[in-house]
Amino acid sequence: MTRWLSNATVAHLRRVAEWPDLGATKYRLIGELGRGGMGTVYLAEDTALDRRVALKVVATAASAPEAAERMLREARILAGLEHPGIVPIHDAGALPDGRVFYAMKRVDGQRLDALAGTLPLPERLRIFRRICEAVAFAHARGVIHRDLKPENVMVGSFGEVLVMDWGVAKVLSEAAPPFSAAPNARTGGGTAEGTVVGTPDYMAPEQAEGAVEGTGPRADVYALGGILAFLLRPEPVAPKPLDAAVAKAKARRPEDRYASAAELSAEITRYLEGERVLAHSEGVLERAGRVFARYRAAILLIAAYLVVRTLLLIFGRHP
Amino acid sequence: MSKPVLGLVLGGILGVFDGLTAYFTPEARSLLLGIVIGSTFKGLVAGLAIGFFSKKVHSLPWGIVFGLAVGLFFAFLVAAMPQPSGKHYYFEIMLPGAIVGAIVGYATQVWRGKRLETA
Numbered sequence: 001m002t003r004w005l006s007n008a009t010v011a012h013l014r015r016v017a018e019w020p021d022l023g024a025t026k027y028r029l030i031g032e033l034g035r036g037g038m039g040t041v042y043l044a045e046d047t048a049l050d051r052r053v054a055l056k057v058v059a060t061a062a063s064a065p066e067a068a069e070r071m072l073r074e075a076r077i078l079a080g081l082e083h084p085g086i087v088p089i090h091d092a093g094a095l096p097d098g099r100v101f102y103a104m105k106r107v108d109g110q111r112l113d114a115l116a117g118t119l120p121l122p123e124r125l126r127i128f129r130r131i132c133e134a135v136a137f138a139h140a141r142g143v144i145h146r147d148l149k150p151e152n153v154m155v156g157s158f159g160e161v162l163v164m165d166w167g168v169a170k171v172l173s174e175a176a177p178p179f180s181a182a183p184n185a186r187t188g189g190g191t192a193e194g195t196v197v198g199t200p201d202y203m204a205p206e207q208a209e210g211a212v213e214g215t216g217p218r219a220d221v222y223a224l225g226g227i228l229a230f231l232l233r234p235e236p237v238a239p240k241p242l243d244a245a246v247a248k249a250k251a252r253r254p255e256d257r258y259a260s261a262a263e264l265s266a267e268i269t270r271y272l273e274g275e276r277v278l279a280h281s282e283g284v285l286e287r288a289g290r291v292f293a294r295y296r297a298a299i300l301l302i303a304a305y306l307v308v309r310t311l312l313l314i315f316g317r318h319p
Numbered sequence: 320m321s322k323p324v325l326g327l328v329l330g331g332i333l334g335v336f337d338g339l340t341a342y343f344t345p346e347a348r349s350l351l352l353g354i355v356i357g358s359t360f361k362g363l364v365a366g367l368a369i370g371f372f373s374k375k376v377h378s379l380p381w382g383i384v385f386g387l388a389v390g391l392f393f394a395f396l397v398a399a400m401p402q403p404s405g406k407h408y409y410f411e412i413m414l415p416g417a418i419v420g421a422i423v424g425y426a427t428q429v430w431r432g433k434r435l436e437t438a
Contacts, residue, residue: 297379297383297425298422298425298429301418301422302422304418305419305422308414308415308418309340309415312411312414312415313343313344
């Protein structure tokens, strides 16, 4: 048959042949969006609600029960994290061939790693704050992402920022206080001690060592520091206060990092608003420059008034 | 504090100080009280107008421009008032008055109720 078809057509047919059978579900498959280690994400249409969704289907049916369990776990975690910055889940179930799937919001937009270079620094920092807010929310719910990186952040066409791929997230015990390092927190299942999960460039040292018990919210703070460093790359010279924030977020020891994603977000807010970044000790000139930049219009107006008044006193006609 | 109230207060305070600068002109010292009262009243009215504008229009450049224009207008009214000497000091009164208006315009635009934010 291949004699009559081009290589591209054959490749397409092979790919389509691997597509899951959604016949018994309310979804109609449209195309493939991407592949990951755990499964494949398809673009599908929810025929009941007449809307497009992203359908994540576990890679194989029988050979990987752990993968299926992990995907269901991810679906449950997502279901418990209702936040504008976390991709919402709509549905979960099993296909006729036994493969587990879940349906989530289809995000029209770009991944942060592809988009970052096209945006000005303040816009990149605003996106970063939105990521921090979503992560802080997850931490408050006792969930640590553990694989935060630019590739796992989608920026929608209307500016919405969504943290994706919670497949290796860790659920802390309910007793764990939010926004703490929680060194003694128990895992909610999912990863065995000694198993390394995450992406090397964004992985906290304690996470890279496979210390599941010792991996707390500050591991995500480390990864957020990595994302911030990535967002500063397009700058010829990164601003010193932001460099200091990156250094603090990526400190080797968890206790030397920001205590929470919210604290890191507040630091970025301070930078954007012309306030002092706490991680950075600034000199007198640097401080003067920052204050002038922040209150430039006010300082110039007052200076103009004083100059005019002085000139009028010297050269003006007096009543 | 709302923007109109801030405009009123700041306009009044700056009006007092603007009027007090007449002290540095020996020839005007005898008229100081009248100048301060007039300048304060001008500042209050202009500040209130600028504050209401800032409440409606959220734009720092337009806030400054409006403040400048209102300050200029009210300073013109003061400068145009009949003087015993018959002379009018348009330039000497209108120029500082316009800048004071611009300062009030700036302040009311950046005012967010609880704290000042960046320009």
